[in-house]
Amino acid sequence: MNYESFLSARAKELKPSGIRKFFDIAEQMEGVISLGVGEPDFKTPYTIRDAAIRSLEVGKTRYTSNWGTLELRREIANYMNRRFGLEYSPETDIMVTVGGSEGIDAAIRAIVGPGDDVLIPEPCFVCYDPIVRLAGGNPVTIDTRAEDNFRLTASALEERITPNTKLLILPYPNNPTGAIMRQEDLEAVAEVILRHNLLVLSDEIYAEMTYGGPNHVSIASIPGMKERTVIVNGFSKAYSMTGWRLGFLCGPEPLLSVMIKIHQYAIMSAPTTSQYAAVEALRRCDDKIHEMVAEYNMRRRLVVDGFRKMGLDCFEPEGAFYIFPSIQSTGLTSEEFCEKLLHAQKVALVPGTAFGACGEGYVRVSYCYSIDHLLEAMRRIGLFLDSLKG
Amino acid sequence: MVYILLFRWEGNLSGKVWPEMKEKLIRLVSKNAKLTNAQLAAMLAVSEEEVATCIAELEREGVIRGYHALVDADRAGMETVTALIELKVAPKLDLGFEDIARKIMTFPEVEAVYLMSGGFDLAVTVTASNFKEVALFVSHRLAPMDSVLSTATHFLLRKYKEEGVCFIDGDEDDRRSVSF
Structure with a gap:
């Protein structure tokens, strides 16, 4: 049977993840020590697990409102206010989604159509480009550079704007680089966005993970930006709840009212048990976040x-839970480096190119592991680097 | 095998008695005493010298009592028996339980002696090579002591967790090795 003729042209054209094979090898190899994950090692705090169990015990097992329970949306509104100084109405401006991922999908599909250009700063998380393509839009990448601390600059943004540009994806704190955007960086970018009348989808899933400086600032808090920004956030990273699949969107009602239609037809409502757990998370777990962040x-x-002492240049990451060292001094490409390292020392890293072409020359290192695990992995990477010199 | 560190808890650790850095350092080394000064310095954003000075001070002050490996004797195939012995003791005038506690701690078989609140007074941990040895130690050494009123011996059957470290299988990392 010729399945090719049945499959959608757009879906078929999506780039297969070129490094899938490499990941499969890593997954199957015995004795691999990985620094490759994008999720916390901490278990979900037990009071959150307990709240979920209690909700099951009393039989809270049905669909919720398409928007999510009002109780949860009220807690999200409180959270957005106390953490980022942003006012959102629980009735109209907040929508609970299946992880941040579904929020990104619904937001992009509601905004983007054929002929629309969408700006995507890279390196970045892998989902924006394919979702834009599936919506018929045209992803326009903006390379960010180590010299700029991998921040999006106003000039780099301005350069890539076309008459068809509609939306900027703003993925900070950033996976994979660990870069953040400070208030003044956001102000500079906002000026360009306002001048060109663009929308912003601000992916703030790592907002709780910033280090050694001021807390995360949302672009929505810059004057004039809230009315043109949709924030995507969720529980996966901050509360170690990846498997619960729960996120949310906050934004202007006219935009959310279209996103909710997509959500309603595709998803119905986010998992009920997870929503009960999330209420507990938002009400009583701020101190758990602080412990994990410390x-x-x-x-x-x-x-x-450790990486600097091994002689690799390493930009100082101030957010998320990754570092993004340069491996250019080895003369290898990112993929060569990762493949050789995997075979020689059984350490799994993710090549920077998995996050966009401008990630060439870098590797992503996750530190969502115990200290012992990190030290053993770094010991092996040190041996590998020595063998390259030898 | 996991290395841990023993220290004397004294005063509160909430920040007034110990400066913040000492407190953080104690937390780190009490989980893993094998971390080098360079690694500790990196984690705490201080210099190696500061770490070395601080650790030397903690050792000198007797806060750090020693370093040892946390061993799972079962996995090592070592045939040992550990018991927790509850003692009810008649306290002595002016000395309370101090006198008897000090006597008990001199026996080499005794691993730990704690003064307890609740239904009994002293908790004593004893490790020997078999059940009989423990029983004999209790009946010949502890029970006959002047102020000991009664003993209750509980043998330890299985260690699930000790010093915050899991001793059983089934708590492994179940994440995939690579995810975005």
Whole structure:
């Protein structure tokens, strides 16, 4: 049977993840020590798990409102206000989604259509480009550079704007680089956005993970920006709840009212048990976040220090839970480096190119691991680097 | 095998008695005493010298009591028996339980002696090579002591967790090795 003729042209054209094969090898190899994950090692705090269990015990097992329970949306509104100083109405401006991922999907599909250009700063998380393509839009990448601390600059943004540009994806704190945008960076970018009348989809899933400086600032808090920004956030990273699949969108009602239609037809409502758990998370777990962030911060410093001592240039990451060292001094490409490292020392890293072409010359290192695990992985990477010199 | 560190808890650790850095350092090394000064310095954003000075001070002050490996004797195939013995003791005038506690701690078989609140007074941990040895130690050494009123011996059957470290299988990392 010729399946090709049945499959959608757009879906078929999506880039297969070129490094899938490499990941499959890593997954199957015995004794691999990985620094490759994009999720916390901490278990979900037990009071959150307990809240989920209690909701099951009393039989809270049905669909919720398409928007998510009002109780949860009220807690999200409180959270957005106390953490980022942003006012959102629980009735009209907040929508609970299946992880941040579904929020990104619904937001892009609601905004983007054929002929629309969407700006995507790279390196970045892998989903924006394919979702834009599936919507018929045209992804326009903006390379960010180590010299700029991998921040999006106003000039780089301006350069890539076309008459068809509609939307900027703003993925900060950034996966994979660990870069953040400070208030003044956001102000500069906002000026360009306002002048060109663009919308912003601000992916703030790592907002709780910033280190050694001021807390995360949302672009929506810059004057004039809230009315043109949709924020995507969620529970996966901040509360170690990746498997619960729960996120949310906050934004202007006229935009959300279209996103909710897509959500309603595709998803119906986000998982009910997870929504009950999330209420507990938002109400009583701020201190758990602080404990986890303090631990990430120590690991971050240990790993940055370790890679620098191995002689690799390493930009100082100030957010998320990754470092993004340069491997250019080895003369290898990112993929060569990762493949050789995997075979020689059984350490799995993610090549920078998995996050966009401008990630060439870098590798992503996750520090969502115990100190012992990190030290053993770095010991092996050190041996590998020595063998390259030898 | 996991290395841990023993220290004397004294005063509160909430920040007034110990400066913040000492407190963080104690937390780190009490989980893993094998971290080098360079690694500790990186994690705490201080210099190696500061770490070395601080650790030397903690050792001198007797806060750090020693370093040892946290061993799972079962996995090592070592045939040992550990018991927790509850002692009810008649306290002595002016000395309370101090006198008897000090006597008990001198026996080499005794690993730990704690003064307890609740239904009994002293908790004593003893490790020997078999059940009989423990029983004999209790009946010949502890029970006959002047102020000991009664003993209750509980043998330890399985260690699930000790010093914050999991001793059983089934708690492994179940994440995929690569995800975005």
